Amino acid sequence: MGKSTVTTKDDAQALFHSLRSAYSSTPTNLKIIDLYVLFAVFTALIQVGYMAIVGSFPFNSFLSGVLSCVGTAVLAVCLRIQVNKENKEFKDLPPERAFADFVLCNLVLHLVIMNFLG
Amino acid sequence: MAASTDTTAAPSSTLRNASGNILAFFILLLIGVLAFSIRLFSVIKYESVIHEFDPYFNYRVTQFLTKNGVYDFWNWFDDRTWYPLGRVIGGTVYPGLTLTAATMWKALHFLNIPLSVETVCVFTAPVFSAFAAWATYLLTKEVKGVGAGLTAAVLLAMVPSYISRSVAGSYDNEAVAIFALIFTFYLYIKTLNTGSLFYATLNSISYFYMVCSWGGYTFIINLIPMHVLLCIVTSRYSPRLYIAYAPLVVLGTLMAALVPVVGFNAVMTSEHFASFLVFIIIHVVALAYYIKGILSPKMFKVAATLVISVGLVVCCAVVAVLIAVVASSPTKGWSGRSLSLLDPTYASKYIPIIASVSEHQPPTWPSYFMDINVLAFLVPAGIIACFSPLSDASSFVILYIVMSVYFSGVMVRLMLVFAPAACIMSGVALSEAFDAFTRSIKFYAFQTGDTVSASTVSMENNVKEIEKKEESLKKRPSKKNKKKEKENVEKPLKKSQTEKRPLILPVEASVFALFLTVLLAAFYVVHSVWAAAEAYSAPSIVLTSHSRDGLHVFDDFREAYAWLSHNTHVDDKVASWWDYGYQTTAMANRTVIVDNNTWNNTHIATVGTAMSSPEKAAWEIFNSLDVKYVLVVFGGVVGYSSDDINKFLWMVRIGGGVFPHIKEPDYLRDGQYRIDSQATPTMLNSLMYKLSYYRFVETDGGKGYDRVRGTEIGKKYFKLTHFEEVFTTHHWMVRIYKLKPQKNRIRGKTKKSRSKTSSKGPTKTRTITKKNPWH
Numbered sequence: 001m002g003k004s005t006v007t008t009k010d011d012a013q014a015l016f017h018s019l020r021s022a023y024s025s026t027p028t029n030l031k032i033i034d035l036y037v038l039f040a041v042f043t044a045l046i047q048v049g050y051m052a053i054v055g056s057f058p059f060n061s062f063l064s065g066v067l068s069c070v071g072t073a074v075l076a077v078c079l080r081i082q083v084n085k086e087n088k089e090f091k092d093l094p095p096e097r098a099f100a101d102f103v104l105c106n107l108v109l110h111l112v113i114m115n116f117l118g
Numbered sequence: 119m120a121a122s123t124d125t126t127a128a129p130s131s132t133l134r135n136a137s138g139n140i141l142a143f144f145i146l147l148l149i150g151v152l153a154f155s156i157r158l159f160s161v162i163k164y165e166s167v168i169h170e171f172d173p174y175f176n177y178r179v180t181q182f183l184t185k186n187g188v189y190d191f192w193n194w195f196d197d198r199t200w201y202p203l204g205r206v207i208g209g210t211v212y213p214g215l216t217l218t219a220a221t222m223w224k225a226l227h228f229l230n231i232p233l234s235v236e237t238v239c240v241f242t243a244p245v246f247s248a249f250a251a252w253a254t255y256l257l258t259k260e261v262k263g264v265g266a267g268l269t270a271a272v273l274l275a276m277v278p279s280y281i282s283r284s285v286a287g288s289y290d291n292e293a294v295a296i297f298a299l300i301f302t303f304y305l306y307i308k309t310l311n312t313g314s315l316f317y318a319t320l321n322s323i324s325y326f327y328m329v330c331s332w333g334g335y336t337f338i339i340n341l342i343p344m345h346v347l348l349c350i351v352t353s354r355y356s357p358r359l360y361i362a363y364a365p366l367v368v369l370g371t372l373m374a375a376l377v378p379v380v381g382f383n384a385v386m387t388s389e390h391f392a393s394f395l396v397f398i399i400i401h402v403v404a405l406a407y408y409i410k411g412i413l414s415p416k417m418f419k420v421a422a423t424l425v426i427s428v429g430l431v432v433c434c435a436v437v438a439v440l441i442a443v444v445a446s447s448p449t450k451g452w453s454g455r456s457l458s459l460l461d462p463t464y465a466s467k468y469i470p471i472i473a474s475v476s477e478h479q480p481p482t483w484p485s486y487f488m489d490i491n492v493l494a495f496l497v498p499a500g501i502i503a504c505f506s507p508l509s510d511a512s513s514f515v516i517l518y519i520v521m522s523v524y525f526s527g528v529m530v531r532l533m534l535v536f537a538p539a540a541c542i543m544s545g546v547a548l549s550e551a552f553d554a555f556t557r558s559i560k561f562y563a564f565q566t567g568d569t570v571s572a573s574t575v576s577m578e579n580n581v582k583e584i585e586k587k588e589e590s591l592k593k594r595p596s597k598k599n600k601k602k603e604k605e606n607v608e609k610p611l612k613k614s615q616t617e618k619r620p621l622i623l624p625v626e627a628s629v630f631a632l633f634l635t636v637l638l639a640a641f642y643v644v645h646s647v648w649a650a651a652e653a654y655s656a657p658s659i660v661l662t663s664h665s666r667d668g669l670h671v672f673d674d675f676r677e678a679y680a681w682l683s684h685n686t687h688v689d690d691k692v693a694s695w696w697d698y699g700y701q702t703t704a705m706a707n708r709t710v711i712v713d714n715n716t717w718n719n720t721h722i723a724t725v726g727t728a729m730s731s732p733e734k735a736a737w738e739i740f741n742s743l744d745v746k747y748v749l750v751v752f753g754g755v756v757g758y759s760s761d762d763i764n765k766f767l768w769m770v771r772i773g774g775g776v777f778p779h780i781k782e783p784d785y786l787r788d789g790q791y792r793i794d795s796q797a798t799p800t801m802l803n804s805l806m807y808k809l810s811y812y813r814f815v816e817t818d819g820g821k822g823y824d825r826v827r828g829t830e831i832g833k834k835y836f837k838l839t840h841f842e843e844v845f846t847t848h849h850w851m852v853r854i855y856k857l858k859p860q861k862n863r864i865r866g867k868t869k870k871s872r873s874k875t876s877s878k879g880p881t882k883t884r885t886i887t888k889k890n891p892w893h
Contacts, residue, residue, distance in 0.1 A: 011420045019421075022412040059382060063375060071368040077404075078315050078365060081357040086411070089313060089357065101315035105365060108319050112372050 033080040037073045044069035064116040071109045075102055138264070145268055146255060150248035153275035156647065157244040157285045160655035166240050166287070169657040171697060171714050173289035174704035176215055177239050179207060183220045184235050191216075192378075198709040199699060200721060201691050201743065209378040210717065214331030215294050218242065243284040243293035250297040251275040254538060254545075257304035260311055261504070261511040262546050265553065270545025276642070278649035279489035279537040285655055292534055295332030300538050302328050302338055303518070306362060307511045313358035315365070322369035329374045336389040337535060339370065341521055343396035345514045350403050354510060360404050367397045481530035488649065489533050492642040493544040500543030503550045515542055551635060558628035659701070661758065672756060675701065678749065678852035681845050682706035686747060693740055694749035695729070695762055695769065696722055702749070711743055719776065726773030729766070729806045730780050736805040737840035740857055748841065748855045752810045754824040754831075755817050755850035761826065766806050767791055794829040802833045805841075809855055812838055817850065 047065050056062050082090045082098035090098075160169070168177050183191040194207040222245075223238045254274040259267035274280065283292040305321035308314075329335045346363045349355060371393070374384040384390055410418050486494055497519065504512035519539040526536035623631070661672040682692065683706045692708045699713020712722045728739040740748065753761035762769075767782070774780040784800040785791070793807065801807060815822040815834045822831045838855075845854040 012424060015417055015420050015424065018413055018417045019409070026412075060375070063382075063385065064372065067368055067372050071365070071372070074364045074368055075315070078318070078361045081361060082313070082315070087357060093314075098315070101319070105315050105319045105369075108323070109369055109372070112369065112376060116372060116376055 027085070030080055030084060033076050033083070037076045037080075040069045040073035040076065044073070058118060060116055060118050064113045064118075068109065068113045071113075072106060075105050075109070078102070078105075142264055142268060146252060146271065149251050149255070149268075149271050149275050152272070153248040153251045154244045156276060156650050157247060157281060159285070159651045160657055161240070161286045163651075163655055164657050164660055164662075166237060167657055167659065168236065168240060168289050169285070169287040169659065170290075171700050173239070173287070175700040175714065176289050176291075177236065178700075178704040179211060180216045180219050180223075180239055181235055183216055184223055188217075198707075199703055199713050200715075200718065201709050201711050203718065203721065205715065205717075209381075210715070212291055212331055212333065212379055213377070214298070214327060214329075215242070215289070215291050217330070218246075218294050219289070239289045240287045243288050243290075244286050246294050246297045247275070247280065247284045250280070250300055250538075253297055253300040253304055254541060257300055257307060258542050258545050260304065260307045261509075261515055261542065262549065266546045266549035268545075269548045269552075270542045273493065273541040273545055273548075273642075274538055276646040276650075277490055277493065277537045277541055278646050278654065279533045281646070281650045282489070282654040283534050285650070287657055291332045295328065295334060296534065296538065298324060298328035298331050299334070299338065299535070303514075306342060306366070307514060309362040310358055310510050310514075313356075313361050315361060318361055318365045319369075321362075322366055322373060325366065325370045326373035326376070329370075329377050329380060334532075334535060335374070337521075337525075339374075339390055340392050341518060342366065343392045344521070345517050346396050346400060348513060348517060349510060350400065352513070354513070355403055355407060356510075357404075359510070360400060363400055364397065367393050478529050478531065480528060481526065481533060485530060485533070488653070490537060490540050491645045492638055493540040496544035496547045497540050499551070500545070500547035503546050504543070515539070515546075519543055548635065548639070552632070554623065555628040555632045555635070558623045559625060559632070561622050562625040663756075672758070672849050672851065674847035674849050674851035676705065677847045678845065678854060679706035681847075682708055682747070682749075682854065685845070690746040691744050692747045692749055693725060693728070693743065693745040694751075695725065695765060697765070698749065698751065708747075711745060719772070723773045723776035726769035727777045727780055729762075729769045730773050730785070730804050732803045733805055733808060733838065733840045737857060746857060747844070748805075748809065748857070750806065750809045750853050750855075752850060752853055753826050754810070754814065757825040758851055759826050761810075761851075762806060763793065763810050763824075764826065766804075769806065792829070793824065793827055793831055795832045797832045807833070808836065808838060809841065809853060812836070812843060812853075814850075 044066050047062065047069065051062050079098055079102040081087060082093055082101075083095045084090075168174055179191070182194065186194075191213075192208045195204055196207045197204045199205050219235075219239050219242045222242065223233065223235055226233050226238065251271045251274050255267040255271035257267075258270040280296060282288075283290060284296070302321060302324040305317055305324050309317040309321055325335070325338060328338060342363065346359060349359055371384050371390070374380045374390075375382065409421060413421065481489075501516055501519065504516050519536075519542075522532070522536040522539045525532045659675050663670045663672070679702065682702070686692075686708060688707070690708055691711065692702055692706070693711045694702065696712040696714055696716055699710045699715075702708055702710045703713065712718075712725050716722060724739060724743070728736040731739065751758075751761045752763065753759055754763070767785070770780055770782050770785055774782055783789075785798060785804070787796050787798050793801065793811075797807075811822070811824075811831050811833070814824075814831060820834075822834045823829070824831055840858050841855040842858055843853065844856045846852075
C-alpha cells in the first residue's frame with residue numbers, strides 16, 4: 001500500500017520534471033504566446049469571481065467581459081498553432097500572415113464586445 | 119473531374135485549366151439565371167404580389183424600416199397588434215431578412231433605380247436563391263471537386279422543396295436563411311480544409327448573419343459541435359479542427375447574443391449547450407495531444423493514468439451539478455418548439471397551437487418524392503461516394519444529411535433544410551457516375567490508336583495489363599510535347615495511380631448508362647418546372663379556378679381588406695382568427711387582436727372562446743377587448759376549404775385549453791364534426807356558425823347547401839342579435855360584422871330602485887330580469 005503511494009508520488013514528480021524539461025525547450029515566441037493565454041484566462045477567472053461576489057446584474061457586461069478574455073485566449077492558441085514550427089500542416093504559412101489573421105479576428109471580436117458591453 | 123489528365127504537360131494543362139475555369143464561370147452564371155427565373159411563375163401567372171400570411175408582416179416591417187430608419191425599427195413597439203398588449207417588434211423579430219431587403223432598396227435608390235419596396239420584397243427570394251446555388255457550388259467543391267459542385271448547384275437551383283419557400287413573392291425568413299446556412303457551412307468546411315483563421319472569422323460573421331435571419335440557426339450550432347465530436351471520436355483530430363471550431367463558438371455566441379431575439383438565450387438555453395460542451399471537450403483533447411507531443415510515451419502513460427483518475431471525479435461532480443440545474447426547469451431548458459422537434463408527440467399533448475400549424479405536421483411519404491424527386495434515389499449513392507475517400511468535409515456532409523433527414527421527418531417545414539443536403543449528395547453521386555462513364559468512353563477512344571491487345575477491359579483486370587494501357591494512354595499526350603523526362607516522372611506517378619485500379623466499364627454499358635443519366639436529369643428538370651409552375655406558385659391571397667367560361671379570379675381577401683381600410687376608422691379594432699392578423703395589419707391597416715406570431719396562447723384562447731360561445735357571451739368578450747369589427751372567412755359558397763368553419767375545432771381546442779367551460783365534445787355529435795341538422799345545439803348557437811351562415815340560404819334559394827362540407831346547414835333562418843353584417847365580399851369568402859352598441863334603454867319590467875344607465879355590469883344580469891336587454 002505504502003509502496004504504491006510512494007511510486008505514484010515518484011511518478012508524479014518524474015512526470016512534473018519531464019513536463020518541465022520538455023516545455024523549456026520550446027522557442028521563446030511560443031512561450032510569450034502561452035503567457036498571454038494564461039493572462040487572459042486568469043483575467044476571465046477574476047471576472048467570474050467578481051460576478052460571484054457582486055451578482056450578475058448587467059449580465060451582458062459580464063458576458064462580454066468573460067467572452068472577450070476567453071476569445072483572445074482561443075485566438076492566441078490558434079496563432080500559436082499556426083506559428084509553431086513543429087506543425088507540418090502549416091509549414092508553408094508565413095508567420096506574418098498568421099499574425100495578420102490573428103489581429104483581424106481580434107478586431108472583429110472586440111468590435112462585437114464593444115457593441116455588447118453596454 | 120479531369121484532374122487525372124491534367125498532370126501531363128504544363129502548357130496544355132494550364133490552358134485546359136483556364137478554359138475549364140471560364141466554362142465553370144459561365145455555367146455558374148447560367149445557374150444563377152436559372153434559379154432566378156424558375157421562381158418567377160407566380161409573377162407571370164398572377165401578379166407581383168406578396169404571398170401567404172407571414173410575408174405580409176415582414177413586408178410591413180420593411181416598409182416601416184425604409185420609412186423610419188434603423189434606430190426606430192430597432193426600438194419599435196407595435197401597438198396595432200395583439201391589442202391591448204402590443205408587441206415589441208425590435209425584440210421579437212429576426213431582423214436579417216428585413217435589413218437585407220431594406221439595404222437592397224436603399225442601394226437601388228442610391229443608384230437612382232426607383233423600385234418600390236414591394237417589388238424589392240417580392241424579388242428578394244429569387245435573388246438569394248441564385249446566391250444559394252452559388253454557395254452550394256462552393257461547398258460541394260470543397261467536398262468533392264468542381265464537377266460535383268456544378269451538379270449540386272444546378273440541382274439546388276431547381277429543387278422543388280426550396281422553390282416552395284422562395285418563389286417570387288414568398289418574402290419569408292427562409293428566403294435568405296437558406297443562403298446563410300449553406301454559406302456558413304461552406305466557410306466552416308473551408309476553414310477545416312485550410313486551417314486559416316481568416317476563414318474562421320468569415321465563418322463567424324456568416325453565422326451571425328444566419329442568427330439574424332432565422333430561428334433555424336440552432337441547427338448549425340448543434341450540427342457543427344456534433345461533427346467536431348465525430349471527428350474527435352474517429353481520431354481525425356487536427357489543429358485545423360481546433361481553428362475551425364473554437365473561434366466560432368466564442369465569436370458565434372457573442373454575435374448570437376447581440377441579436378435581440380436571441381439575447382441571453384444564447385448562453386442559457388439547452389439548444390446551445392452542446393456547443394459549450396464540445397468546446398470544453400476539444401480543449402481537453404487539444405491539451406492531451408499537446409502533452410502527448412512533448413512527452414515521451416512512458417511519461418505520457420503515467421500522465422494519462424494520473425489525469426484520468428483525478429479528472430473522472432471532477433467530471434462526475436460537474437456533470438451532476440449541470441444535470442441538477444437543467445432538471446430543475448420543467449422543460450429541461452429547451453424551448454417548446456425545440457422540444458416538439460425532439461419528441462414529435464410533445465406539441466400535440468401540451469401546446470395545441472404548435473400542433474395546429476399545418477407546416478409543423480410530419481410529412482407524408484409522397485411529399486418526399488414531390489419535394490426532392492429524383493434526388494431521393496441519388497442520396498444513398500452520394501453517401502457511399504462520400505465514403506471513398508472519407509475526409510473531414512465528406513464526413514460533415516454525411517452527418518448533415520443524416521440529421522436533416524431525421525428532422526425533416528418530424529416537421530414538413532424542415533424539408534427545406536434537408537433539400538440542400540440532398541442536392542449536395544446527389545451532385546456528388548451524379549458527378550462520380552458521370553466521371554466513371556466518361557472515363558470509360560475516353561479510355562476506349564484513346565485505346566483505338568495503339569497496338570494493345572484488345573482484351574476484355576473490366577474491373578477485374580490484372581494490374582500489369584492496366585499498367586501497359588496506362589502507359590499507352592499517357593504516351594499519346596506525351597507525344598504531343600515530346601518531353602522524354604516527363605515520361606520518367608510519370609512512371610512513379612502511374613505506379614501510384616495503377617495501385618488505385620481505375621474502374622472501367624464496357625463502352626456500350628457506359629454509353630447507355632450515360633444516356634440514362636441524362637434522361638434521369640431530364641425527368642428531374644421536367645418535374646421541377648411543373649412543381650414550380652403548378653404547385654408552388656399560388657399566392658394564396660388570390661385564388662383562381664378554371665371553369666367552362668374561362669378563368670375565375672377570387673380576389674375576396676383584398677376586397678375585404680380594402681373595404682376595411684376605406685370604411686372604418688383608423689383606430690378601430692378588428693377581431694378574427696390569428697391566421698389573418700398579419701394581412702389585416704399590413705393591407706387594411708387596422709389594429710388586430712391576435713396575429714400569426716401566436717406568442718400569447720391565452721389571448722388566442724380568448725378569441726377562440728369568443729368564436730365558440732353563443733352570441734351574447736361572445737359580444738361581451740369582444741366588447742371587453744374594445745373590438746369593433748369581427749372578420750370571418752367562409753368558403754361554403756365557392757368551395758374554399760381553408761375557411762374558419764374547417765378551423766373551428768382548433769379554436770375550440772385552444773379556447774378549451776385555457777377556459778375549461780368550452781368542451782370539445784359539446785360541439786361534436788357522436789365524435790363527428792357536423793354542421794347539418796344533426797349538429798349539437800352548442801355548435802348551432804356558436805358565434806362562428808352564426809357569423810358564417812347568416813343569410814346563407816339567400817345564395818342558393820333556400821337550400822343552404824354548403825359546398826365545402828357537402829351538406830345542407832342545420833339552422834337556416836336566424837337573426838343576429840348582437841352583431842350586424844356590414845360587408846360580405848363578392849364570393850361570400852370574407853364576411854365582416856360590426857358589434858352592435860348597447861341599447862340605452864331597456865324595454866320591459868325592471869325594478870324602479872335600479873339605475874337605468876347603460877352599465878351592462880354583472881349585477882344587472884345576475885339579479886332581476888331574465889329578459890334580453892338588447893331587444
